[in-house]
Amino acid sequence: GAGVSQSPSNKVTEKGKDVELRCDPISGHTALYWYRQRLGQGLEFLIYFQGNSAPDKSGLPSDRFSAERTGESVSTLTIQRTQQEDSAVYLCASSLGDSNQPQHFGDGTRLSIL
């Protein structure tokens, strides 16, 4: 597709369950980013992938959060043992590279933890 695609668009789950969120970047984009947007807040950086380099995981809030990306393709963000404070919109973005290349965002996954 032409843009960044995320799935599911909405996810409701019970506290304590694991969830997996998916991101399909724009074809040819080597950089991929995950952000979290809590209600009424700005976006928080979570993790960054660039090609085959080691990812920058400095924004992950706890060890319950992890993300994978194979090469320059799909990425998955996994949250284990979800807590209510994990409720947020999770946004994925991709870009041609780093350093001033514009990031193109997907529509996000709205995660609600009951």
Place this chain on the structure above:
Amino acid sequence: GDSVTQMEGPVTLSEEAFLTINCTYTATGYPSLFWYVQYPGEGLQLLLKATKADDKGSNKGFEATYRKETTSFHLEKGSVQVSDSAVYFCALSPSGAGSYQLTFGKGTKLSVIP
């Protein structure tokens, strides 16, 4: 660490009114500055950017000038339209290492009424 502060909304304007959304930042060195826009039901889109002091970014009638002396990047438009109703986010990426990490403000919701 880096931070972005933008005026809190919501902002409600009549069509053809002048718009200013204030944005100030805290960062070392010379960050790049961005405005992103999120229209209802859509993902974040880059609106405009500036990469060095005194640069003016412009797009769709919106403008913002990178002011190093006041650490500001205020968004302006001379005559807003109903179609400009959206949430606007100011963001920065640092210079040097980690330049891919966008730091966002909390967003300002703009509603334009006919």
